[in-house]
Amino acid sequence: MQLRRVKRVTMKDDASKPVTEETTDQLFERAVQQHSRRLLAVARGILGNRASPEDVVQQAVLNLYQHRDRYDWREPGGLLRRAVVNEALRILRQPRMGMVADEMPGETETPVAGMIESETVQQVRRAIEKLPEHFRSALVLCEYEDMSYAQIAETLNASVPQIKTWIFRARRQLEEILRDYVTGSRQKQR
Amino acid sequence: MSDEDIELLESYLDDALSVAEADDLRVRVADDPDLAAALHEFREQRALRAKVWQSLEPLDAAVETLMKGVRLESRKLQLRQRAQTAFRWAGSAAAVLLVGFATGWMGHQRWSTPDTAQRVATGEPAPRELQMVGKLVGVGPNAPSAPYHVTLTDQMGRVIGVQHFNSPDRAKEFTDDLDRWQDRQKQLQDGRIKFIGDEY
Numbered sequence: 001m002q003l004r005r006v007k008r009v010t011m012k013d014d015a016s017k018p019v020t021e022e023t024t025d026q027l028f029e030r031a032v033q034q035h036s037r038r039l040l041a042v043a044r045g046i047l048g049n050r051a052s053p054e055d056v057v058q059q060a061v062l063n064l065y066q067h068r069d070r071y072d073w074r075e076p077g078g079l080l081r082r083a084v085v086n087e088a089l090r091i092l093r094q095p096r097m098g099m100v101a102d103e104m105p106g107e108t109e110t111p112v113a114g115m116i117e118s119e120t121v122q123q124v125r126r127a128i129e130k131l132p133e134h135f136r137s138a139l140v141l142c143e144y145e146d147m148s149y150a151q152i153a154e155t156l157n158a159s160v161p162q163i164k165t166w167i168f169r170a171r172r173q174l175e176e177i178l179r180d181y182v183t184g185s186r187q188k189q190r
Numbered sequence: 191m192s193d194e195d196i197e198l199l200e201s202y203l204d205d206a207l208s209v210a211e212a213d214d215l216r217v218r219v220a221d222d223p224d225l226a227a228a229l230h231e232f233r234e235q236r237a238l239r240a241k242v243w244q245s246l247e248p249l250d251a252a253v254e255t256l257m258k259g260v261r262l263e264s265r266k267l268q269l270r271q272r273a274q275t276a277f278r279w280a281g282s283a284a285a286v287l288l289v290g291f292a293t294g295w296m297g298h299q300r301w302s303t304p305d306t307a308q309r310v311a312t313g314e315p316a317p318r319e320l321q322m323v324g325k326l327v328g329v330g331p332n333a334p335s336a337p338y339h340v341t342l343t344d345q346m347g348r349v350i351g352v353q354h355f356n357s358p359d360r361a362k363e364f365t366d367d368l369d370r371w372q373d374r375q376k377q378l379q380d381g382r383i384k385f386i387g388d389e390y
Contacts (some may be wrong), residue, residue, distance in 0.1 A: 025264070025268070028264070029257075029261065032257065032260055033257060036253050036256055037247055037248060037253055040247070040252060040253065040256065041243065041246040041248065044248075045243065053248075054252060054255060054256050054259070057256060058259045058260055058263065061260055062263050062264060062267065065260075065264045065267055121238070121241050121242055124241075124242045125242045125245065128242060142204060143239055143240070143243060144243035144246070149204070149206055164201075167200070167204075168193075168196070168197055168200060171200060171232075171235070174235070178235075
């Protein structure tokens with residue numbers, strides 16, 4: 001990841017008045033606003049019900065804010081995502097303090113709740129939460145964020161072959177878990 | 191089906207194969223029903239997982255709560271950083287002033303001339319500094335029995351001896367004798383005179 005310093009003072013094309021340091025803060029806030037929805041989803045995908053995704057995302061962006069002048073806030077997607085993933089993994093590696101509610105407040109009030117929140121989807125979600133954290137993280141970044149293996153490797157500080165292995169094994173494990181679920185459902189129906 | 195084929199199909203769906211590799215796989219899938227069935231199953235599994243990913247996305251209210259928290263905490267951080275910067279500047283300025291004062295004070299102590307400190311209280315003329323032996327003689331009032339004294343100091347201003355007298359005339363006579371003696375010493379060192387026997 002290349003870090004580009006945002007110029008503190010720039011000249012606008014149509015004005016002689018220089019832009020003050022507040023521009024960095026404005027760019028920062030705009031960046032967080034634009035990416036917050038996906039960041040919260042990534043955090044939730046990695047954390048499951050181990051911790052609050054809002055707390056994790058807030059902490060991650062504030063860690064970046066402390067050194068905000070180092071980064072280019074005009075293209076912050078990769079930076080924010082990496083910060084959130086690292087913070088989520090850090091939380092997961094702490095001793096288990098407790099679980100947050102499995103069903104987050106307002107979760108069933110999404111516009112597509114009627115279509116999506118079927119029992120099958122819930123089962124798949126629970127199966128994903130059972131995956132080891134690095135398997136789960138790689139899978140979320142691959143399928144939800146649509147990142148390449150190389151990008152995922154950089155975000156998770158791993159090699160590309162490792163990432164391919166993690167994603168492969170994550171999918172196989174999900175297949176096993178869900179096959180057992182499907183088999184069990186069919187037996188119940190009989 | 192082999193793990194290699196499974197990985198190939200998944201990589202194909204991840205768009206991670208080269209153009210040539212993807213073309214080869216499509217040919218194989220077209221010719222192999224098992225491969226085609228597996229590809230279809232993997233696509234269905236992905237579609238199901240895509241619904242799970244969609245369900246993870248938060249409500250607008252959750253996003254707004256996050257933004258409020260970020261704005262509040264970033265503002266606090268900003269104020270804290272500004273306060274730390276101000277304290278740092280104030281500390282640096284205080285340190286510079288302290289160093290400057292200490293340097294000036296030590297310089298004053300080191301370089302101040304002893305004759306100023308030892309000026310004759312009785313009005314006697316300021317003593318003469320003797321470069322040769324580095325002695326500086328001064329006269330001032332002292333104890334009641336011998337109220338007048340001559341202080342002998344070296345070039346650094348350190349007191350090396352004190353001679354007491356009961357009158358200013360005797361003190362002046364002593365300092366004159368001392369001056370003459372130092373002059374002789376200087377002439378001897380310069381080679382202008384020689385000591386032969388008991389005389390110069």
